[in-house]
Amino acid sequence: MIFRKKFSLSVVLLGIVTLVLCPVILAQEEPLSHDDILKMEYLHKFVLSPDESKIIYLVTEGDDLTPPADNATLRMILTKSKTETILSSPDESVTSWSVSPDSRHLAYTALPRTGGDSYLTILDLTTMKVEKMPGVPKELLNGFSWAGTSGLAYLGPSPDTPEDTKPGGVTIMDKEPDPVILNSYDIKTGEITNPTTNTDVIYAYLPSPNGRYILYKSSEYPEVWLTNPEFTYYLLDVENGTEDEIMTREEGYQDENEFAWAPDSSVVYIERMINGGMHYPVRYASDIITYSPATRTVEEIPMQWDRLMLKDLFNDDIEMTPFMGGVYALLADGTNPQLVKYTKTPSGWNMVLLKGEHQGNIFALESTVDGNTLYYNYNSASVPPQIYKAHISGDSIGTPENMTHLNAKLLEKPLGSSEVIEWKGAGGDTIQGVVRYPPGYTKGTLYPLVVVIHGGPIYTDFDSWRDTWEFPYHLITSAGFVTFSPNYHGSSNYGFDFAASIEEGHTYSLAVEDMMNGVAVLADKGVIDKNRVGVTGWSYGGILTLSWVTKDNSLKAGVVGAGYQDENSQLAYTNGIVMNRMYYDKTPFEDPEPYIRNMGVYNAGNVTAPILMLQGTVDNAVVPASAMTTYRAYKMASKGDVQMILFKDEPHHMKHYDNQVRKVTEEIEWLSGHLLS
Structure with a gap:
């Protein structure tokens, strides 16, 4: 003692x-x-590739550590054979990553584990050829998303932002921020374009799988505290340069909501925050709305659940996963979220509460396009996370199949x-x-x-x-x-x-x-x-x-x-x-x-x-x-x-x-x- x-x-x-x-615990167990615990393998974001042939996921050693101390590694599992491959090199620590809509390329940023500057790598998932990209904008290295099969969308300052030429290093309190716009970097030509011409701050965005649309939300002053911040949601049509204003809402700067596109880019699902707070908005719950680029209409999904959507602040994966004709969602139910399936029918939305041995302990998931197979993160308060695969039949989650073997020594x-x-x-x-x-x-x-x-x-x-x-x-x-x-x-x-x-x-x-x-x-x-x-x-x-x-x-x-x-x-x-x-x-x-x-x-x-x-x-x-x-x-x-x-x-x-x-x-x-x- x-x-x-x-x-x-x-x-x-x-x-x-x-x-x-x-x-049963044996006396001789160490x-x-x-x-x-502090250096265990932490399962972070995982995705099912659009062609459904592979699961790609990120694992770190430890939590909250400054990269490259977290030793973040990208891994890939083939969905049929369950063959696993380490994608990133042992001398680098991955900081952000994304799979291209055609499933051919993996783009990721990383730091050398021995120290040094961040860089962008493009990995061809067919040939496994690795290409480090020179001359990449520094803002892209902070995070990006694929916009089409050759573009990487990222946020950065407007080129029209005036430079502060006054002497000294100062911070001006409560100064309205300079604009933050969307940029696109072409991995083939190195060309940089600016899809948006906004004069405010883009706070979140998500390109569609076909690369034609980008959903984003922006605010003149996201972190204003004397009044409630207003965020406007837009849909940008990249092909013709037009924008649709979807809605404007008061939201707290501290809250983030999720976006998810249908596989065919026909509908985008938006987590809509339901705010409380006496004099400043704070999300107490959220539901789901959809927006159709073709009809330019917003539709509410009847949640049929009093506690509405799950919100898991420290989970890198989102709580809803679309398939053709609907969306899987994790709903709030205290300690054990419930997995449901919403399907669009001619008469409206149908909700099915799924059954299965892992129901209540699923905390992230990916769906095949047809919605018949799920890959998900299962864990409990005494069982560390693993990725599982299960088929869906009616209201039943089929027999789970373990896809990963993390933390074997633990x-x-x-x-x-x-x-x-x-x-x-x-x-x-x-x-x-x-x-x-x-x-x-x-x-x-x-x-x-x-x-x-x-x-x-x-x-x-x-x-x-x-x-x-x-x-x-x-x-x-x-x-x-x-x-x-x-x-x-x-x-x-x-x-x-x-x-x-x-x-x-x-x-x-x-x-x-x-x-x-x-x-x-x-x-x-x-x-x-x-x-x-x-x-x-x-x-x-x-x-x-x-x-x-x-x-x-x-x-x-x-x-x-x-x-x-x-x-x-x-x-x-x-x-x-x-x-x-x-x-x-x-x-x-x-x-x-x-x-x-x-x-x-x-x-x-x-x-x-x-x-x-x-x-x-x-x-x-x-x-x-x-x-x-x-x-x-x-x-x-x-x-x-x-x-x-x-x-x-x-x-x-x-x-x-x-x-x-x-x-x-x-x-x-x-x-x-x-x-x-």
Whole structure:
């Protein structure tokens, strides 16, 4: 058992649903190491090639690492033989990629793993000939999409943007941004064209498979915070240069929605965000509309589902996949999204809720053109992701066929089991959460509990493998804990009203009540020792940790990652003022009383649990000054030990492996020292 040493300086600056069971844990099995989780193979975006002959997917070693430290590798599986090929070279790390509409070429950008500048590579998937492209515009290296079979569309500044000739390096606050336009780079000739002539900022775009159309949305000022940003959706006809204005909507800059084209380019599917927020828009739910270039008409798909579409913020794959005549969609259902099939008929849209052994644990998918075969990412809270193949017949998902074998060494280690539970939270509402049990869990034994709180609050703890340096669930359970991850009031994927329930300043109170009730249920079930309960979380999870410890003296330890309880300093960032406008009627300067009632800095004298705060010095979401102010207030007033570690030059999502390891090490040592002794 390792106890955290006392420091003379307190700030250190550094450089009930389905039970999923794993195999019986044997005594000789080697326990998990930090590298097993922090350097595991992470499955990112995958696509089925348009000719349906191959699956191409990206795998990284680790999460959030600055390329090339993530060792991102492109892999290909032939759909018939399941033969696998590594496409990118072992001395490069891939940063973006796309398959051409004719399935012949793979374009990708990469960095040398030994360091150096980014470059573009074109790989002929028939001959496997590799061609590095010289003289590529630097903006293209940041991301692109195929526009036809020889063009790469990308975003860049307008050539008409005036140059700032005044001396000095300055940032002008709240200055309207310069235009961002669409460009196209021809891989055969090197010619660059500008398909659009817009004078605003293009924020998202998607070319059609046939290359004729580009759907995009733009705004004069996407990150304006004094008013609500307006985004206009356009369809550009590349052949004749005309544009159709589809719609204009108020949307928050922090939210991204998805576009997907039908295989024949006849229809584009648009995820339409349904926004809440008191004075600034924030997506609480979304549905699907379609736009037809031929008829220039918008059509709503009747979702026939109260909670509407799944939104999975940290998944690179989109939640809808068209086929000829319809679209597959993942719908929100708390911890376990549901896969449905919408088909267009002469009388309207028909919805089928699919059945199968993997239903509820599918988190990304690709469909064949006829809609009869799916390739999908299956995983659970105790089973890491793999790509599977299954045939669809009527309302049934056929027998799954495993296509990948990721993390073979990790799967040899003891991973424990997991379960989704339900209980009554604030206001009598049903709350869900994910419980992860340690390897060798013995029913009837009272285990120490660590509550692992998700960020957001617009996010969800799914019945899904989401282990990262931020949320190292299995490293914590491997240390002998049960972990509990509740989807408190304000979480997404439980419907509009549930997400909106924390408006009017209820940002902390409902969530804390939800979590306390959940802990009580686990204690009543004889799962955990109610006298050995700790809490940890990153971002909004850290914020809620700081609030909870002011209200509950039964907690024995807390770890706060990128959290604060000082709303005044947080207004220095756009993220802070926008959060205030979402959930409060006024800012703390206009009306301080609601904040004083909520903010932990005014109630730190109630804290008895030992607190460890972890914070990056260049955090781009949580103002470091707000975290530091919180630390000072808790350090002065708390009855428990309060310590803080600053991670030098780290943003909100830490980019350096050594610091990720240090974060996890400090976190588990702190929890172990206070809960396992």
